[in-house]
Amino acid sequence: MDLFVSQLMNGIERGVIYASLALALVLIFKTTGILNFAQGEMALFSTYVTWWLTEQGLAVWLAIVTSVVLSFLGGAAIERVVMRPVEQSSPLVIVIVTIGLFLAFNSLAQVVFGVEAEVIPRAYPNERWDVAGVNLKMDTVVLVGILALECVLLWLLLQRTKVGLALRAVASNPESSRLAGVSVGSMLMLGWGLAAALGALAGSLVVPITTALNPASMQEILVFAFAAAALGGFDSPLGAVVGGLVVGVANALTIQYVDALDGIELLVPFGLILAVLLFRPAGLFGKVHVERV
Amino acid sequence: MSRTGETAPGVTARPAGAGGAARVPRPAGPAGRNPAWLVTSLVLSVLGAYFFVYYVPQNYAPSRVDLFTEALFVGLAATGLNILTGFNGQVSIGHGAFFGLGAYVTALMMDDRAYVEFAGREWGLGDGVPFLATLPVVAVVCLVVGALIGFPALRVKGLYLALVTLGLAVLFPDLTKRFVRGTGGTNLVGLRGADLAPPDWYDWFPDVIADPLDDYVGARDQWAYYVALVLVGLLLLAVHLIARSRFGRALIAVRDHEAAAETVGIDLARVKVSAFALSAAYAGLAGSLSVLVARQANAGRVETFQLSIEFLVALVVGGTATVFGPMIGGFLVVFFRDWIDQQQRLEDLFDSSARAKLLSPAIFGIGLIVMMFFLPDGIVGGSRRAWRRVTRRRSHPIT
Numbered sequence: 001m002d003l004f005v006s007q008l009m010n011g012i013e014r015g016v017i018y019a020s021l022a023l024a025l026v027l028i029f030k031t032t033g034i035l036n037f038a039q040g041e042m043a044l045f046s047t048y049v050t051w052w053l054t055e056q057g058l059a060v061w062l063a064i065v066t067s068v069v070l071s072f073l074g075g076a077a078i079e080r081v082v083m084r085p086v087e088q089s090s091p092l093v094i095v096i097v098t099i100g101l102f103l104a105f106n107s108l109a110q111v112v113f114g115v116e117a118e119v120i121p122r123a124y125p126n127e128r129w130d131v132a133g134v135n136l137k138m139d140t141v142v143l144v145g146i147l148a149l150e151c152v153l154l155w156l157l158l159q160r161t162k163v164g165l166a167l168r169a170v171a172s173n174p175e176s177s178r179l180a181g182v183s184v185g186s187m188l189m190l191g192w193g194l195a196a197a198l199g200a201l202a203g204s205l206v207v208p209i210t211t212a213l214n215p216a217s218m219q220e221i222l223v224f225a226f227a228a229a230a231l232g233g234f235d236s237p238l239g240a241v242v243g244g245l246v247v248g249v250a251n252a253l254t255i256q257y258v259d260a261l262d263g264i265e266l267l268v269p270f271g272l273i274l275a276v277l278l279f280r281p282a283g284l285f286g287k288v289h290v291e292r293v
Numbered sequence: 294m295s296r297t298g299e300t301a302p303g304v305t306a307r308p309a310g311a312g313g314a315a316r317v318p319r320p321a322g323p324a325g326r327n328p329a330w331l332v333t334s335l336v337l338s339v340l341g342a343y344f345f346v347y348y349v350p351q352n353y354a355p356s357r358v359d360l361f362t363e364a365l366f367v368g369l370a371a372t373g374l375n376i377l378t379g380f381n382g383q384v385s386i387g388h389g390a391f392f393g394l395g396a397y398v399t400a401l402m403m404d405d406r407a408y409v410e411f412a413g414r415e416w417g418l419g420d421g422v423p424f425l426a427t428l429p430v431v432a433v434v435c436l437v438v439g440a441l442i443g444f445p446a447l448r449v450k451g452l453y454l455a456l457v458t459l460g461l462a463v464l465f466p467d468l469t470k471r472f473v474r475g476t477g478g479t480n481l482v483g484l485r486g487a488d489l490a491p492p493d494w495y496d497w498f499p500d501v502i503a504d505p506l507d508d509y510v511g512a513r514d515q516w517a518y519y520v521a522l523v524l525v526g527l528l529l530l531a532v533h534l535i536a537r538s539r540f541g542r543a544l545i546a547v548r549d550h551e552a553a554a555e556t557v558g559i560d561l562a563r564v565k566v567s568a569f570a571l572s573a574a575y576a577g578l579a580g581s582l583s584v585l586v587a588r589q590a591n592a593g594r595v596e597t598f599q600l601s602i603e604f605l606v607a608l609v610v611g612g613t614a615t616v617f618g619p620m621i622g623g624f625l626v627v628f629f630r631d632w633i634d635q636q637q638r639l640e641d642l643f644d645s646s647a648r649a650k651l652l653s654p655a656i657f658g659i660g661l662i663v664m665m666f667f668l669p670d671g672i673v674g675g676s677r678r679a680w681r682r683v684t685r686r687r688s689h690p691i692t
Contacts, residue, residue, distance in 0.1 A: 103658030
């Protein structure tokens with residue numbers, strides 16, 4: 001039983017990590033309607049920026065905030081310069097462009113910051129508590145708190161503000177939004193900027209927990225984040241969080257209890273994605289879109 | 294993806310000449326009108342044949358010949374991806390997995406030590422099977438696996454399908470690590486020089502092709518190149534025929550407008566699953582060819598993903614939904630990568646060759662984005678547009 005609970009906690013910790021990047025994916029999908037395959041590498045680059053700032057003697061919290069702000073600007077700039085010209089193109093062209101960004105960011109991070117693994121200090125004390133026999137880590141508490149805060153803020157922004165309404169309108173119908181006087185371009189830039197900022201925050205908090213910072217840090221997390229987002233539905237922030245937790249816990253329990261899947265635990269998240277896409281293509285919490293012929 | 298997606302329903306919007314039916318008068322293309330053009334193209338194809346069939350294998354160093362072979366098999370995998378993505382509109386970023394499957398089946402059949410450990414038993418998959426005999430097996434295995442994966446893909450569209458196929462590329466290396474016992478118990482299946490030597494009958498060919506002075510092991514690179522050249526020739530011809538067949542038109546119709554295609558009686562499921570299976574078989578055969586150059590089958594997460602990307606890049610750079618585009622793209626991608634890796638100036642700039650090599654994906658990625666801005670229909674599509682603008686006549690595109 002103890003083992004089960006500790007694996008469960010383990011899974012939740014991983015799940016929150018996946019969910020924090022999945023949230024960035026969802027945000028970009030919800031505001032611009034595309035899947036950003038470069039999201040993980042953008043977060044990687046931002047995390048390197050955080051690391052570089054701490055190396056320059058900045059306090060960790062300050063470094064993270066600076067990196068988040070810079071990433072917001074960078075994300076908006078990427079939308080304006082790189083994505084805008086192909087906005088109207090087919091999915092294939094958009095996939096290719098985000099993959100181009102993926103390659104560029106990954107190798108630029110290596111060229112600029114080097115390939116050696118670097119250690120980012122935690123922004124908070126690394127403590128553990130024993131709560132009713134369950135080992136509770138400060139990491140988990142901080143991540144859950146930040147994630148919950150992000151969700152609430154995102155929900156408020158998207159559902160309760162005029163800017164949020166404009167963001168959603170642009171994603172669902174750019175033409176009509178433009179006619180209604182929404183500045184489509186700046187909304188798209190805002191969406192990319194916010195997603196990049198979320199990715200930077202996720203990377204800067206998550207990397208100190210999982211590994212030392214290296215060029216491959218975000219790739220596995222990105223795969224799981226995609227699984228989480230697909231599971232929850234790409235247009236639902238709540239879905240991303242639930243999806244992340246489900247994927248994290250399922251993965252942790254598989255590693256512990258299912259010997260037949262030893263070494264191929266990734267079958268579980270992809271089995272889940274496939275099952276969800278087959279029976280509920282919009283995801284657990286996603287909205288079903290009706291296509292007019 | 295071509296611009297035809299915008300003119301739905303695509304089936305009826307296409308010019309009749311593309312079908313190639315004898316009764317329909319074809320719009321006179323450049324070749325049918327101008328004798329000078331005819332002579333030029335004849336001379337060019339003779340020169341091309343001389344270059345690829347004789348000059349490359351007989352004059353270049355083995356490492357250079359291997360590079361040409363590599364370009365051929367990368368182009369072949371991209372050609373397979375073209376059937377799925379270019380003609381049928383299903384984006385896959387997981388074809389590295391089918392490529393790896395082909396490589397593993399070939400290597401496991403040729404090697405006498407490696408085996409697959411499954412359900413508590415050891416499956417040898419054959420010892421010392423000649424390379425050519427593994428090809429039909431690879432084709433069948435990849436057709437079946439491709440079809441099996443194609444079925445769930447029926448429900449998943451566009452960007453979501455790209456996601457599922459990404460899972461394929463990520464999962465495949467883990468599967469090999471779990472089940473394949475190769476050299477030293479790892480998932481790498483290494484082959485010996487003797488396994489890769491050309492067969493005896495290769496010596497029967499005239500001296501021009503198989504130099505008798507070369508010993509067998511020394512002729513490995515030429516043998517690999519010729520095998521790749523013949524296979525690629527046959528499979529390109531197959532794509533050319535498919536593109537003009539009833540099935541090929543169904544592929545394009547499904548891509549351009551699924552609902553419209555269904556109303557004219559096209560069986561969506563059959564067409565999409567067949568496209569998946571065919572394209573998997575092409576990628577698998579390309580993987581088999583890679584064994585002749587790499588002398589091993591291996592799969593790592595990063596490599597499988599990078600291969601999948603490379604195929605997609607070759608396809609898009611060359612031109613989707615064209616016959617030769619992906620092959621041209623394969624050559625460009627492989628030689629461009631080789632060229633960047635050899636740039637002395639970059640090495641000087643960073644004071645180390647290792648760090649300069651890191652830059653090649655960045656140049657690759659940025660090049661890709663710039664390419665999408667200016668030539669979204671690839672080199673073949675772009676030059677077609679340019680040609681049309683020059684001649685101011687409508688030629689007859691395939692798509």
